[in-house]
Amino acid sequence: MTCAACGQALPDGALFCEACGAKVGSAAAPTVLTPPTTANEDESPISTPTAVRPPVVVEAPQARTCAECGGTVAADGYCEQCGAKAASERDHFREAPAPWLAGVCDRGIVHARNEDAMALYADPAVPGRSVVVVCDGVSSSKDSDVAALAGARAARDVLRAPLPQGLGVAESIEAAATKVFVTAAEAANTAVVAHTDLSSEAPASCTFVAAVAEGSLLRYAVIGDSRAYWLPDAGEGVQLTTDDSMAQLLMAGGMTRAQAEASPQAHAITKWLGKDSPDIVPVCGSLDATGPGWLLVCSDGLWNYASEPAALAGQLRAAAAGAAEESKADPGTLALALVEFAKACGGHDNISVALARVVP
Amino acid sequence: MADFSAAVYQNEFLADGGTDVQAIVSVTCTGAGTAGQSDAGGDAGEIIIIDTSGSMGVETMEGAKAAAVAALGEIVDGTFFAIISGNGAAFLAYPNVRSGPGMVRMDDRTRAEATRAIHALSAAGGTVISTWLDLAGTLFASVPEVRQRHALLLTDGENNEPAGVLDAAIARATGYYQADCRGAGTDWKVSEIRRIAQALLGTVDIIPEPAQMEAEFEAIMRTAMSRGVADAQLRVWAPQGAQVVFVRQVLPTVEDLTARRTPVNELTGAYPTGAWSDETRDYHVSVRLPAKAVGQEQLAARVQLAVGDEVKAQGLVKAKWSGDSNLTARIDAQVAHYTGQTELAAVIQEGLAAKAAGQEELATTKLGRAVQLAAETGNDEATAKLRKVVEVEDAETGTVRLKKAVEKADEMALDTASTKTTRVRK
Known part of the structure; x- marks a missing residue:
């Protein structure tokens, strides 16, 4: 027994061809779906948007103020001016x-x-x-x-x-x-x-x-x-x-x-x-x-x-x-x-x- | 792309009323690449300055020529270079130009031409090093695309000019190019050449025998070419009201940078470190703070490595006031080690100066202390070199006797190596 679509040898009782996936007994080759072409193919989106989301605004982390001198707390957690350790938000x-x-x-x-x-x-x-x-x-x-x-x-x-x-x-x-x-x-x-x-x-x-x-x-x-x-x-x-x-x-x-x-x-x-x-x-x-x-x-x-x-x-x-x-x-x-x-x-x-x- | 990292070693705990914070900041560079090959650093330039004064003699001159040729072999193709022959004045030995750019790119042809030019050099005249330094500066300036500037200077004799003239020339070169300096034989003055090397962020050493020159020059030039980071600064931020007591490089050599501060802003100063290869340098920073109450914590310093305006690595030096004397009494092992190594460099130089001035008692005390410190801090190179100058009776107590007959070269080798340090033994 061979596959009608691709000619691959098939074991007895096979329902589908192992090679091409065609259903055994169907004479035709598996259908290949081609998307319909539209007039303005290049401009069409792949899919229509399902929802319009507002742009995500990522707020820059606010510079914290030093409790000791009023200076700015640097990213390393210490004041840029006086060096005091800023209390963490958790503290x-x-x-x-x-x-x-x-x-x-x-x-x-x-x-x-x-x-x-x-x-x-x-x-x-x-x-x-x-x-x-x-x-x-x-x-x-x-x-x-x-x-x-x-x-x-x-x-x-x-x-x-x-x-x-x-x-x-x-x-x-x-x-x-x-x-x-x-x-x-x-x-x-x-x-x-x-x-x-x-x-x-x-x-x-x-x-x-x-x-x-x-x-x-x-x-x-x-x-x-x-x-x-x-x-x-x-x-x-x-x-x-x-x-x-x-x-x-x-x-x-x-x-x-x-x-x-x-x-x-x-x-x-x-x-x-x-x-x-x-x-x-x-x-x-x-x-x-x-x-x-x-x-x-x-x-x-x-x-x-x-x-x-x-x-x-x-x-x-x-x-x-x-x-x-x-x-x-x-x-x-x-x-x-x-x-x-x-x-x-x-x-x-x-x-x-x-x-x-x-x-x- | 070069990467920098910084690690801080310190005891951050201060006793009640304590004000002085000390820390060792270890900065490591990886992926430096090759000199002149990075986008940001511009082209690299190398100038070889050879002493051609009459004192060089045939053997030393031939050794110097072979060494200069060997150094040419290490200069990567595409690097700008020039050869200066120096005696009572400085001469451009190569390239053979009278105007325009005074340096050419290295390739097979220019290397061969330069080799011929070096072989044609002959020894005559005096030694006026200021003119050599100034010509090197002029040559570098004639090729604006060269932004990483390095010179290799070889001399064999004492400089024949008033100290002020040389100092002025050193000042003109400082911050513009770097220079490694070597002395051939024993007729040159370590303190004089060390002044040049220290200001120009380079090394100083003695080459006692002409036969050793070739290998030494090759090594210097290989190191220079591996410095893919053209120029970097050490930046130290200290809080308002604080005082930076000192900033020293302590590895691979002791160099006091304190006086070389240029302000970046009100609270931050920059110290020159020159070009970097893949290497680690340790810095000893001391900051004096107004004392705070027990339990308080603050930042004592931000120590940063900056290339251009970009901070590549940062180490945080902290201060925590504590009532627990178990915490506050501890001295960090790295800080203790490098404090000892810094003192070692000082006592070797002071001891040799005293010996030269005939103050035998002072020399014995200083060099005895040096033997003791070298043993304590595990500086085997210093120990070996000290043993050639003094008889060690007891290293632990620093009991020594000055040797009666000492090779001048051994004494100079001890002097030039005095600032070399070793890491903490793990």
Whole structure:
């Protein structure tokens, strides 16, 4: 048997010719398609454009200004004039997505790099809704700075949409909201693990605290020892979250807060996010605010110097008192003032402070 | 296309109140190519200057002629060249022209003509080196397309003119062409010829025997032709309020560049480095900063290698103030090594000068210190040359005795080699 098209010898039962691809049994040679010619062939495009895209504008990286002398920071990260090392964007950054929500994340004084991370979200068109995530990278592990930031941003993105209402009954609303926070923690954990060097002996890890304010309702979730506080304008403030830390275990065992937080192992955390974490389910909670006040979310870089809600509220009042008249209620100004307070106390750790104004 | 890279060796930690930062910046050039072959560098020009004073004598003169012919063989075809015969005045031995361009391109014909011209040279008259340098400058200037200019100068005797005249000629040549200088025999003055070589970014050495000239000239010209980067500058930026204490080349030889700074801008100075082949040169930079608080970090210097206006490589010298004395007390091994080598060059020259002036005690102390430093820094060449001038009793403590009978050539070889350095032993 041979191929009718090219004459190649074919084995019995062949359906197609191995040489030319012609179907066995078809007498004609395989059809060669020739494109139809048009009158203006040279001018026709090969295919019509499917969409007109605006040209991509690549913005030249903005020359940064030296914080020391006002000179220009060169590409090598040092000032062209005085040689001062410019703080990296990672070492100090601020976010202020809406007039009622802002935060500052800072390296502090002692640590060589900023392993704290913060991610905020608010839609200026949706007043009263704030999303805050803070992750404190564990400094004994590798790449925690990169992982913590990725984790915080991943969790924030999960919390962008308004919290679900479930079937509308209280239990159902609670369960649905909790599910979202659990998902946010999972997303953060996935991002942290994705930024972990798999061969590392000390995989990247971090704490996790997320808080969402919707009107008067504050919801929060925590893993580790970063915290959320409710500091009302009138009345006593409360620490919303409970740390997963040795200090907390000691307090549960009867020690006072001051004693427990001063103990040598106080800062060892018992839960965290990361490749080697045994438990990534956050403890969730909520509070219905009865009057105006501040939702404060921070890392231990701040609360190390003002752990009691009353102490923090005092610092917040001091910050407002020290601010210019028009920025007494500006969360960015107040958050920065709290960071400066922590640095003035020694800045022994990285500092994250986010403030959301809550007006029921 | 040549590539440059820079590596910085330093201890960036300063104690509280510390102000002085020291660093070794190691600059390496690769892919330099051949002189005169790059687009940017223009044509290369070579001038061979041969001493034809009466003191040369038959044997030295014949050696010099053979060496010059050997050097011609190394000059790549297409390179502009000329031969100067120098005694009490300078003469253009080749090409045979009276006006117009004083250099011709190398090819088989010009090489043969130049060889005949060299063989026709004969020795007579005195030694007035300033005229030789000036003629070389005039010849280079007569061929504008030559932008990489190099001369090879051979002399055998002391210069017969007031020092100021020679210095003025050196100043006219400085920054215009480079020159490697060689002294034949032992009747020339190392300090005088070293002044020329240092200013003109070249090397200086002694050729004790006429038979050694040919190989030496070949090697010099081969190196010159491998310098495909016509001209490069070392640039040092220091922050406002800081002071550049010194900038020295420390490898392959010690050359203090501090005084040769020309400003690029308010904070940046340029230092000449001449032409580059595939090689590594190390620079020792010291910057004095206003002290900052413990925990602060800043840049102390940007050390750059620039060809034309293009910065090809950059090394960052940093300063970090720290309260940890374990960090601040450490001296970088490279900095320590080259500090020792710089002192070695100085004590050899001072020791030999003292010896020449009859100050035996001072000479013994200086050369003893030299023996000690050469041993410490592993400079075996210096050690070998020192041993020909002094009896070493104990290298570790630098205990030496001056030798009673020393060959003049050995002493001059020690002097010319005094600035040669070695790398840190790994």
